[in-house]
Amino acid sequence: MKSLATVLQDWEAVIGLEVHTELTTLGSKMFCGCKIEYGAPPNTHVCPVCLGMPGALPVPNRAAIESIVLAGLATGCDIEKHSMFYRKHYFYPDMAKNFQTTQGPVAFCMRGTLDLEVLGASAGERTHLQGTTPLAREEGYLTRIGITRIHMEEDAGKLVHVGGESGRISGADYSLVDYNRCGMPLIELVTEPDLRTPEEARLFLQKLRTIYLTLAISNCSMEQGSLRCDGNVSLRPRGSEKLGTKTELKNMNSFKNLHDGLAYEICRQAEVLEEGGRVRQETRHWEPASRRTISMRSKETADDYRLFPDPDLAPYHLSDEFIQRVAARLPELPDARVARYLAAYVLNAADARALAGEIELARFFDAALEAGSSKLAKPLANLLLNEVSAYLNTESVALAETRLDPQHLAELAGLVADGTISSMQGRQVLALVFARGVSPAELVEELGIRQVSDTGEIEAVAQTVLDNNADKVAEYRAGKTKLLGFFVGEAMKATGGTANPKLLNQTFQRLLS
């Protein structure tokens, strides 16, 4: 198979996404009062309604409707005041009623957009830039992705396949059904086929996730399945307007899998087409282990779901007041946050975006800045994006689960910025703050660590280094000025990292001149 880069020279990939998001932050399910909890023992968060017991009736959760309106407002959608719930019929054992309650032709949210800034290596994947806007002062482009709709529906239960080939449906001896997830509020966002590269798809999902996390409507965990993404892909020859036959891609349960699954599928389709074959309209399953997609089901004939308005549920006529009340709850969205950071602080665009892209870091950053001076923005951003992120990754914990609080981080940034301790000491202190949750200033006191900024002391150390390395001094004087770094390094070693590097630099320069 050809590489993606080669394929995209000749073919244009047309990609649309369907993103399912469970509203995990709500207190109860979509149509009943059952608790929302991941990983509970099977069939313990169920009731007659979500089990589809005869006689049970659904009543919609107001907070779920507010959440989807919030999602629509945050993605530039028109909020449709008049819509209804429909019943979508198909027999499948994870669906208690054998119909899914979902929306019909009119969804709560229609016709939105999301702007993607595609930078650096990500931008490199796109070979043809028509339809995009170049970014000023940065390597990359801006592309606008249309959102067709976001509709409200309910999730299905979970199936476990027993026997046969390790949990697969094919060859299973029997299956088991757990309805805890059945009836969870689920919003489905459908994009226009506006994405052109797997990287754009990945960035879109990442940005959408950040928005949803900012809105606090879901924990958006791809691992737990509260954020799920299917992709529709087709190819057409460069320059052609006519859409090719698409395949639907499932099981891309991480950002990497989304990218890799789409990339594989694009290459596979190109191979089929270039060999004179025809792409079959079908659903395909991405298998990360073998890094390929396999056919699951032909979709040549349109599904007939016997959709009709649910007579048990009242139609919606949302008032302006309802929509305004929800709009008033809209928090600062990632794009606005980036703009604010760039306007208010000395931060580069990449750092601002990186922070805004991780809502937890961004909130922490804001809180730390509230506790400290705005001059600390840059060191705080550095600490959060480097040391703190690295710690969270290694320990696999969320920031909120650590003992670090924003005041302490601001204090630490201040201690480094004013030269009280060196950045190396700063890292040492941070590790202790994570471990013990005490104030950095106290730790500095307790450990007796201080950056050596006494000029006499510094000069003595520097002189010793120079005396011990007479040969290097000669080389330096002969023009090999790069050796300055070596001298500083030796001095740092000698002081156990406590010397003020700036002072060391200045001192060596003076002594050697």
Next chain:
Amino acid sequence: MTLSPAEYASLSLGDIRTGLDRRHFSARELAEAAFAAIEALEAGRVEAFLSLTPELALRAADEVDAQLAAGSGVADIGLLAGVPLGFKDNMNLLGSYTTCGSRMLENYESTLNATCVSKALAAGALPMGKLNMDEFAFGSSTETSSFKKTHNPWDLERVPGGSSGGSAAAVASGMLTASLGSDTGGSIRQPASFCGVVGFKPSYGVVSRYGVVAFGSSLDQVGPFARSVADVAALTDAICGYDPLDCTSQDVPASFSASVVAGQSDGIKGMRVGVVSEYLEAPGITTEVVLAFKEALRHVQDLGATIVELELPNAYAALSAYYVIGPCEAFSNLSRFDAVRYGFCVEGATNLTEQYELSRAQGFGLETKRRILLGNYLLSSGVYTTYYYPAQQVRTLITQDYRRAFEQADVLLTPTSPRTAFRFGEVSDPTSMHLSDIFTIPINIAGNGGLNLPVGLGEESGLPVGLQIIGPQFKDGNILRVAAALEATYDIERLAPLSGALSGGAA
């Protein structure tokens, strides 16, 4: 002091209230007398019950007695204190099986109380058992029940009507003082007419549908059976009102009994009573029904009401609309019966589809399968726009007809059924069976309320004939007021002659 089954069978709700208050009998004696009456008349005779719940009934009776002993008055306990009540078997009652008359649910144990059930229990009713019905309420004779045929107490060779045939027959025979049924196209009013009792389907939304196994969700409505207008009004007062578990239930005041009092004391002088003359030429309508209807109109005039001729130009299409909307909703509602979480399940299926297809083929009866297939067909793409969508548009026209008609009239009178109870097997093909519902179906399409008032025995058949009183949507008080006034002009025995067996020492 013990209450004999024969005495029990003649009691009204008011008699029970007085009897308990004056300690003429206890609630436990009421329950025991009721079970004795059932013992005497049920097996081999009426066959109205699918299950009895004596433990629940006696426990409820003892609670009522305990409250009385503690000094509570009957009124404090509730509107239905000590009333032996039966439930159509599509109503979930904790501690009972809810079968819907279907093999599919033969062993289904309720996991909840329907709201109408819990309200009745909260009002002090004694839950006696579950009553036979057409399978999933698909039918007009109770013959499609998977389990048994219920017999009309007026003539055991005849059907009790349906689908709430068990509910009607149990009250007409004197086994129960009252019962609840559900009505999707006439399933309360038509069996009430066949069995000569009062049956009331309030406007859609007056009684919560929660816990009542759905047939047609936009058509179904729960209502009571009893032997007097006052009794059905009291029952409705006890079970009506907004229920947070049913989005379509409405916050209506419990003022049905007040309307009955108004009818009894103030009469209906000056009220406008509508009739549609062409209804008397409906296909299959019998002379005795026409005669009884005309006699009722004379009573109405004697009471000082004005007869107004009305037009319902789209009513003729109501039957068609009903046979689109009903099956479509039923197809959808019955999809859940898949032998996974509950329900009849074949043994040894090798894959899930086989289990689905065989369980549903064997668990559902013929008429049920017919409606599921019809609904599935009518909702399929291409067909949807030919029947389902237009049917809902025609529904708009029918609703507008009624709205316009009720600008000129306070109630509308029609016969309840074009004929009296028929013999078992007499009406077998589905389309003629549907004709027995021509007067009742349009009311479900429009969502209005309707009541069957017995107006005597047919001159030819000697069987009960019913008058249907229809009101404007959510003005069900009009219906009860007219029914109460009209009821007083008749001197009619509501207990079927069969109940005579109770005094004959059959128990």
Next chain:
Amino acid sequence: MHVTPKALREIAATARIGLADDEIESACRDLNLIIDSLEPITRYDLEGVEPTFHPIAGLNNVMREDVEKPGLTQEEALTNAPATQNGQFKIPPILGDNGGDR
């Protein structure tokens, strides 16, 4: 509009109702008889007429507050199940039909 035996097989299959070959013909006849009786619906000119999906005019926005309520215990949930295992509903293998996916 009439249902053919072939169409009826498809309808029965999507409604998951097994019909024996000898049932197809009579079921077809019954259905077509009812479909004929639906004819009045098709005679209307319904241009501009809004459908009535819900019989209560003006019923809208019925919702509940987002409050957790106790449901059934696992035992209660499984009471009526034809087959269970480890707190779950047990079903025969799903494949063998088109059910591998939705």
